[in-house]
Amino acid sequence: MIENQRHLFNIPEDVHYFNCAYMSPLLNSAAKAGCAGVKSKTQPWKITAPDFFVDSNKARKLFANLINANIQDIALIPAVSYGTAIAALNLPIEADNKILVLAEEFPSNLYAWREIAKKQGATVKTVDRPSDNDWTSAILEALDEHVRIVVLPQTHWVDGVQIDLELISGIIKHLSCSLVLDLTQSLGVVSIDIEKIKPDFLICASYKWLLGPYSFGFLYVNPKHHQGLPLEQGWVNRPGAENFSRLIDYTDTLNPDASRFDVGERSNIQLLPIAITALEQIHEWQPVKIEESLQTYTNNLAERLVEIGFACIDQKYRSPHFFSVTYTKGLPEDLLQQLASRKIFISQRGDHLRIAPHLYNNQQDIDVLIDTLVDIL
Numbered sequence: 001m002i003e004n005q006r007h008l009f010n011i012p013e014d015v016h017y018f019n020c021a022y023m024s025p026l027l028n029s030a031a032k033a034g035c036a037g038v039k040s041k042t043q044p045w046k047i048t049a050p051d052f053f054v055d056s057n058k059a060r061k062l063f064a065n066l067i068n069a070n071i072q073d074i075a076l077i078p079a080v081s082y083g084t085a086i087a088a089l090n091l092p093i094e095a096d097n098k099i100l101v102l103a104e105e106f107p108s109n110l111y112a113w114r115e116i117a118k119k120q121g122a123t124v125k126t127v128d129r130p131s132d133n134d135w136t137s138a139i140l141e142a143l144d145e146h147v148r149i150v151v152l153p154q155t156h157w158v159d160g161v162q163i164d165l166e167l168i169s170g171i172i173k174h175l176s177c178s179l180v181l182d183l184t185q186s187l188g189v190v191s192i193d194i195e196k197i198k199p200d201f202l203i204c205a206s207y208k209w210l211l212g213p214y215s216f217g218f219l220y221v222n223p224k225h226h227q228g229l230p231l232e233q234g235w236v237n238r239p240g241a242e243n244f245s246r247l248i249d250y251t252d253t254l255n256p257d258a259s260r261f262d263v264g265e266r267s268n269i270q271l272l273p274i275a276i277t278a279l280e281q282i283h284e285w286q287p288v289k290i291e292e293s294l295q296t297y298t299n300n301l302a303e304r305l306v307e308i309g310f311a312c313i314d315q316k317y318r319s320p321h322f323f324s325v326t327y328t329k330g331l332p333e334d335l336l337q338q339l340a341s342r343k344i345f346i347s348q349r350g351d352h353l354r355i356a357p358h359l360y361n362n363q364q365d366i367d368v369l370i371d372t373l374v375d376i377l
Helices: 028-040 054-067 080-090 111-120 135-142 165-175 272-285 287-307 335-341 363-376
Strands: 074-077 098-102 123-127 147-153 178-182 201-205 217-221 310-312 323-327 347-349 352-355
Touching: 028 272, 054 074, 054 217, 054 272, 074 080, 080 111, 080 178, 080 201, 080 217, 098 111, 098 135, 111 123, 123 135, 135 147, 135 165, 147 165, 165 178, 272 287, 287 310, 287 323, 287 352, 287 363, 335 347, 335 363
Parallel strands: 098 123, 098 147, 147 178, 178 201
Antiparallel strands: 074 217, 201 217, 310 323, 323 352, 347 352
16 A cells, blocks of 8 residues: 655645546656756757757656567557547548447547548447446447457546456457547556557556646557658658758658657657656556555545445446535536535546546545535535
8 A cells, every 4th residue: 555645746735636537746856857847958059960959868668668569569649639630540440330439429539530531431349338337248249250450448537437448359359440538537556567558559548646837648559550640741760860950861661660659859859858757656646556655545535435325336337536426416506616615636527526536636635525525415
């Protein structure tokens, strides 16, 4: 178990932040690294050609280690929508094929599939929300011979229900389906081994459970797609880019690995230090220990919420790091505003209240949340 880590964040004692699934706070160390990155731009003569590559590859390596991949399989991207667009561009889909998505999927991982389906005459098939919260079984039942691309999270962003990706991927391999994962709501807490799942593409924004900056993320590209088409035609993702004096020796050749998919200006001197520092801290804590620690915390919190009248998803379907609850008597329309006025921050998605703590939350946060909900409701 990891001891409370609130001292590593700039969170006052009277602030009770249960909203990491919305946006994580930066570590103090990451904020310091970001400020140093911003300051470096005040003296650009000190920024040299190697600086465009060293931190990029360091971030790539840290992310690769997190999912048990190779550094050559990782691209740097600005957003989930960017990674999804790359996947949609490079996966085969024909008329009468189906692309399988979940009901209430996050928009950034949906629109590209709707667009490519419309263009190719394919169909986006939506898996309805299961009444028993067993998303894994519902996904397996929806598979058929016409499904060619399966688009999944590991944790559903609305309610925190977890999906058994290892089980699903094992079955997909025998159906000639491509698998695209958006792990923005789980990676950094829930462990994953890319060798056991072998997706075609894995996308993750940095600003939630990776504790990183906004407008920065990562894309895993299965080696079988390393010769695919990037969204942009930039200079940094081509052989010889390190030699600034020869950049006008134009080449149509792209890098032979996933770095060919990097976003333009990927060597962001403001954001990369933040992402690197955050990933280093996650590695120091170890995801498996983060997961165990947050599982204990959320179990305690869920029990307390049930005691005061909330209905909670069964533990066997819950992710370890966040979950949702509903209130049978109905919630006040201004509940979030009332909570925020008392410095308590959670999210509401439809009828679900979404509770998403991290290692900075303590027992006092739970007590204040429960007492306040009792008072309001």
